[in-house]
Amino acid sequence: MPSDADVPATGPLAGVRVVELASLAPAPFGCMVLADLGADVVRVDRPGGTAPGRLAAPSTGPLHRGRRVTALDLKSPAGLADLLRLVERADVLVEAYRPGVAERLGLGPRVCRERNPRLVYARLTGWGQDGPLAARAGHDIDYIAVAGALEPLGRAGGPPHAPLNLLGDFAGGGMLLATGVLAALLERERSGLGQVVDAAMVDGSALLTAFLHGMVAAGRWSAPRGGNLLDGGAPFYDTYRTADDRFVAVGALEPAFYAALLTGLGLADDPGLPAQYDPDGWPELRRRFTARFTARTRDEWTAVFAGLDACVAPVLAPTEAHRHPHNAARGTFVEVGGEVQPAPAPRFARTPPPPPRPAPDPAAPLDVAAVIDGWPARP
Incomplete structure (x- = not known):
C-alpha cells in the first residue's frame, strides 16, 4: 500500500488543509466529504483514542477514511500549543463541541483567528451556537423533530418514524458543514479573510423541508401524515411487498409513467380502475396494486419493468446495493481496505x-x- 507521501495531491480541494477535532458521526462525515474531494484532513484524537460514545462509528470505518491522525491532550498547555501551531498553517478547523467548550479550552474562534486570520473556523452542533436550546443535549431525532422534518414521516394513523439518523446527522449536519466550509473558502478568495461557520443540525434539517413548505403553501400538502402525495398516501408513490417478502419502490407520479406502471402490472386495459389522481379511489388502487405485486418476486418485477419507464425500482439492502448493474457500472461503491463503501461524490471531469x-x-x-513540518507556513 502506498504511503501518504506517495498519494498524488489531486481532487478539487487538493492543497486545502483541515484540522478536525475528533467527535461523533456528523462532523466526521463532513470531514470525510472534504477528504474525499482531496483535502488534507488531520484528525486530532484524544490521547488513547477518539471521542467516546457507544453510538460512535468505528474510528477505522468509512466516516474516517482519507485522514491522517495525531493525538493531543487539549487540556494540557503543551497539547494546546501544538494544536494552535497546526491552526497557524491550516485552512479550516472543524469542531463539534457544545457551545463554549472550545473557548474554555483556549481554542475558540477569537484565539485561533488571531493566529491565522485566513482560518475558516467551522462549528457543528445540534442546536446552534445560540438560542434557548443551545446548551442542551440532543440527537438526530430531536433536531429533526423541532425542525418540522420528523412529523410528516410515517404511515397514516401511526406515529412519526425516524429515517435512521440520515436527516439530522448527515444531510442536515455533516453535509451542511461541508457546504459551509466550501462557501467560506470561496469567499476567502475575494476577501482574504476566514470566518466562523455556525452549522446547526436543526437549521440544516429545516432547510431540507423547503420543498415541503412550498407544497403546503400551494395547498398540496393538507392531509394528515400518510395521506399526501409523497408520504405514502398515493398508491403510485409507495413501496410494495413481493412474493419473496422483499419490496419494490413505485414512483409513477406523472401520467406517462403511471401508464407504464399499469402496463407492467397488466392493468392497462382494466376499465374499472379508478382515476390516478382521485383520492377517493386510492384505497382501491392500492388493493389492486398490492395483489399484483405479491404475485411475483422482487427480481421478477425488476425484469418486468426493465424495459418500461414506469419509475419502478427494487428496494435494495445496503449490503447488496453495490451489486446492482447500474451502481456497478458507475462505480457508485468502491472497496477501501477490503470493505465495500460508497464512493466519493460528485464526479469531477478535470480534477478527479x-x-x-x-x-x-x-x-x-x-x-x-511531523504534521506541522509537512505543512509549510503560509506566505
Missing part, C-alpha cells in the same frame, strides 16, 4: 480525487511535529 484511503490506525497516531 484519488481513490479513498483506509481510515488511519488510531493506535498509531502521527507525531504532531
Whole structure:
C-alpha cells in the first residue's frame, strides 16, 4: 500500500488543509466529504483514542477514511500549543463541541483567528451556537423533530418514524458543514479573510423541508401524515411487498409513467380502475396494486419493468446495493481496505480525487511535529 507521501495531491480541494477535532458521526462525515474531494484532513484524537460514545462509528470505518491522525491532550498547555501551531498553517478547523467548550479550552474562534486570520473556523452542533436550546443535549431525532422534518414521516394513523439518523446527522449536519466550509473558502478568495461557520443540525434539517413548505403553501400538502402525495398516501408513490417478502419502490407520479406502471402490472386495459389522481379511489388502487405485486418476486418485477419507464425500482439492502448493474457500472461503491463503501461524490471531469484511503490506525497516531513540518507556513 502506498504511503501518504506517495498519494498524488489531486481532487478539487487538493492543497486545502483541515484540522478536525475528533467527535461523533456528523462532523466526521463532513470531514470525510472534504477528504474525499482531496483535502488534507488531520484528525486530532484524544490521547488513547477518539471521542467516546457507544453510538460512535468505528474510528477505522468509512466516516474516517482519507485522514491522517495525531493525538493531543487539549487540556494540557503543551497539547494546546501544538494544536494552535497546526491552526497557524491550516485552512479550516472543524469542531463539534457544545457551545463554549472550545473557548474554555483556549481554542475558540477569537484565539485561533488571531493566529491565522485566513482560518475558516467551522462549528457543528445540534442546536446552534445560540438560542434557548443551545446548551442542551440532543440527537438526530430531536433536531429533526423541532425542525418540522420528523412529523410528516410515517404511515397514516401511526406515529412519526425516524429515517435512521440520515436527516439530522448527515444531510442536515455533516453535509451542511461541508457546504459551509466550501462557501467560506470561496469567499476567502475575494476577501482574504476566514470566518466562523455556525452549522446547526436543526437549521440544516429545516432547510431540507423547503420543498415541503412550498407544497403546503400551494395547498398540496393538507392531509394528515400518510395521506399526501409523497408520504405514502398515493398508491403510485409507495413501496410494495413481493412474493419473496422483499419490496419494490413505485414512483409513477406523472401520467406517462403511471401508464407504464399499469402496463407492467397488466392493468392497462382494466376499465374499472379508478382515476390516478382521485383520492377517493386510492384505497382501491392500492388493493389492486398490492395483489399484483405479491404475485411475483422482487427480481421478477425488476425484469418486468426493465424495459418500461414506469419509475419502478427494487428496494435494495445496503449490503447488496453495490451489486446492482447500474451502481456497478458507475462505480457508485468502491472497496477501501477490503470493505465495500460508497464512493466519493460528485464526479469531477478535470480534477478527479484519488481513490479513498483506509481510515488511519488510531493506535498509531502521527507525531504532531511531523504534521506541522509537512505543512509549510503560509506566505
